[in-house]
Amino acid sequence: MNKAIVITAPSGAGKTTLVKMLLETRDDLSFSVSACTRSKRAKEIDGKDYYFLSVEKFKKRIEQNDFVEWEEVYTDMFYGTLKLEIDRIWEAKKAVIFDIDVKGAVNIKKHLKEQVLTIFIKPPSKEELYNRLKGRGTETEETIKKRYDRSVLELEFEKRFDAVVVNDNLQTAFQELEEKVNDFLK
Ligand code: ADP
Ligand code: 5GP
Numbered sequence: 001m002n003k004a005i006v007i008t009a010p011s012g013a014g015k016t017t018l019v020k021m022l023l024e025t026r027d028d029l030s031f032s033v034s035a036c037t038r039s040k041r042a043k044e045i046d047g048k049d050y051y052f053l054s055v056e057k058f059k060k061r062i063e064q065n066d067f068v069e070w071e072e073v074y075t076d077m078f079y080g081t082l083k084l085e086i087d088r089i090w091e092a093k094k095a096v097i098f099d100i101d102v103k104g105a106v107n108i109k110k111h112l113k114e115q116v117l118t119i120f121i122k123p124p125s126k127e128e129l130y131n132r133l134k135g136r137g138t139e140t141e142e143t144i145k146k147r148y149d150r151s152v153l154e155l156e157f158e159k160r161f162d163a164v165v166v167n168d169n170l171q172t173a174f175q176e177l178e179e180k181v182n183d184f185l186k
Pocket of ligand 1 (some may be wrong): 010013014133170173
């Protein structure tokens with residue numbers, strides 16, 4: 001059976017860090033590169049971290065029915081999972097790993113059902129979430145606030161997922177995540 005893992009969390013909880021760690025240790029997983037309309041961060045690579053699109057191009061791809069799911073996660077910032085990404089990864093006989101927002105994660109679960117394991121990464125506290133967003137150094141005060149404000153809604157989604165991993169100590173969280181992924185993929 002073709003399988004997939006969804007990692008979801010409020011922005012700043014550590015999901016990108018944990019997904020990268022998983023990808024380094026397992027070669028049976030492949031990352032679903034999403035399309036998005038936010039600007040590229042300094043260390044990001046177009047086509048590897050995201051396909052960075054203009055809002056116009058993104059809307060065109062919505063019209064073309066190219067997405068499995070998409071969300072306007074923040075005002076004027078669209079993010080979406082491309083159907084072609086999933087096909088490409090399954091054709092290569094790998095499991096798909098997604099890093100997507102909570103609403104996208106719920107939609108992927110509806111779509112893929114038992115083929116997917118959805119894991120919510122929970123920050124140890126709201127204060128720590130704020131500190132991580134600030135500490136990452138990629139955001140302005142304004143975008144930190146947008147992200148932090150949305151985390152109130154995102155944290156309420158916790159119960160909708162198959163599993164929860166608290167990301168307090170990174171190594172402990174990674175071990176827990178790895179166990180859940182191993183169990184699901186074996
Ligand atoms: P997300 O993808 O959920 O937005 P990131 O993976 O970008 O989050 O992590 C946000 C920031 O927090 C990054 O600077 C990352 O290095 C840091 N971070 C991640 N996990 C931990 C942890 N367990 N303890 C301390 N800092 C962490
Ligand atoms: P960031 O701007 O920090 O990379 O991502 C912001 C939020 O958008 C995160 O919660 C991230 O997981 C989410 N995201 C990334 N790609 C997708 C996607 O394809 N679909 C949805 N729904 N959310 C996504």
